[in-house]
Structures are given as C-alpha cells and as structure tokens.
Amino acid sequence: MSALTELYKEIALCQQCEIARFRTNVVPGEGAEDADILFIGEAPGYHEDQQGRPFVGQAGQFLDELIASINLKREQVYIANVIKCRPTGNRDPLPTEIRNCRSWLERQIEIISPKIIVTLGRFSMSMFFPGKSISKIHGTAVKQDGVIYFAMYHPAAALHQAALRETIIADMKKIPALIEQEEEVEEEKPGPQQLNMFDM
Numbered sequence: 796m797s798a799l800t801e802l803y804k805e806i807a808l809c810q811q812c813e814i815a816r817f818r819t820n821v822v823p824g825e826g827a828e829d830a831d832i833l834f835i836g837e838a839p840g841y842h843e844d845q846q847g848r849p850f851v852g853q854a855g856q857f858l859d860e861l862i863a864s865i866n867l868k869r870e871q872v873y874i875a876n877v878i879k880c881r882p883t884g885n886r887d888p889l890p891t892e893i894r895n896c897r898s899w900l901e902r903q904i905e906i907i908s909p910k911i912i913v914t915l916g917r918f919s920m921s922m923f924f925p926g927k928s929i930s931k932i933h934g935t936a937v938k939q940d941g942v943i944y945f946a947m948y949h950p951a952a953a954l955h956q957a958a959l960r961e962t963i964i965a966d967m968k969k970i971p972a973l974i975e976q977e978e979e980v981e982e983e984k985p986g987p988q989q990l991n992m993f994d995m
C-alpha cells in the first residue's frame with residue numbers, strides 16, 4: 796500500500812474536532828505521490844464533503860482550468876487543504892481545527908516532497924507566510940530548505956470578484972518557470988516573520 800493510502804486510512808479515523816461528527820466524508824487530498832506541485836486550499840465545502848475529494852465544486856473547476864493552463868493534468872499535481880473536514884455551514888476554519896489538522900498536512904508534505912508549495916487563499920498562506928497580506932505577496936515566491944513557497948489568491952476569490960480572475964491566471968503562469976529556474980529563487984533564512992509551519 797502506498798504511503799499516502801496508509802495516511803488516508805489514519806485521517807479517516809480522526810475525530811479530534813467536533814466537525815468530524817458532521818462530515819459525510821473526510822477529504823484528505825488527492826493527486827500524484829511524487830508531484831512537483833502541491834496546492835493547498837482551505838477546507839472542503841459541500842461538494843467536497845459529499846464526494847470525499849478536494850476542489851470538485853465551482854472553485855475546483857477554475858483550479859482545473861488553471862492547472863490545464865500550465866499544461867498539466869490534475870492527476871500530475873497534488874491538491875490538499877489546510878483542514879480535512881468540512882466546517883459546519885462552510886464557515887472559516889477555527890484556529891484549533893487548523894492546529895489539530897496540521898500534522899496531517901505535514902505528513903503529506905513529507906511523503907510528496909514537492910518542489911513547490913502553492914498556497915491558495917489566506918488560511919493556507921498564513922501557515923507558511925505568517926503575518927503577510929495576500930494582496931501584497933500573491934504571485935511572489937520564497938525558498939526555504941530547497942522548497943519554493945508561492946502564494947496565490949484562492950480560486951473562489953475570482954467567483955466573487957471577477958477582477959481577480961486575470962491576476963490568478965497570471966500568477967499561475969509563473970509556476971513552471973519557478974520550478975525550471977529553482978536555483979534562482981532566493982533562499983530565505985527563517986526569521987520571526989518567516990517561521991515555516993513546522994515551527995508554528
């Protein structure tokens with residue numbers, strides 16, 4: 796059994812948060828175990844909870860288009876979320892839920908060992924770029940311990956604010972070059988504002 800499949804079994808048993816009691820399915824994530832790109836969204840919504848798969852609703856359709864725009868298929872990347880259960884009524888994830896779920900994400904990162912981690916939206920961004928503002932850092936990359944971190948707006952933002960659509964498309968198009976020219980992305984020393992998620 797693959798390392799991810801084993802992990803999914805463990806995640807399916809998790810009952811750390813109250814929302815676990817209300818889920819139809821846990822949504823651990825999906826994609827290639829050896830993916831170069833790991834996308835991290837926020838939390839499952841209604842459709843994701845129903846199907847047990849990340850990004851299958853409207854925002855997911857846009858994410859699929861974005862992935863296709865860099866000539867990749869969904870199966871070639873990995874898509875995860877900060878939390879694996881749907882927050883009741885689609886509310887924002889709570890800090891305790893993010894903390895409880897963090898070790899699952901850490902293990903996914905360890906197994907996949909991606910070249911680039913792309914944060915989608917502010918909850919995901921704040922795990923890797925604490926204290927930063929998405930309007931300032933979207934489309935910019937930093938590197939720590941050889942891994943590139945790249946912040947993007949959440950695809951759902953384009954559904955609410957049409958003006959962001961082109962920005963999101965343009966940011967996505969930067970990803971292939973970042974992977975190609977990885978050595979040119981400046982390595983940052985972790986400082987107070989750049990703690991990575993393992994230190995939070």
Ligand code: URA
Pocket residue numbers: 836837838839840843848849850851852854855876951
């Ligand atoms: N939004 C997310 O952040 N994740 C999903 O899986 C679906 C929508």
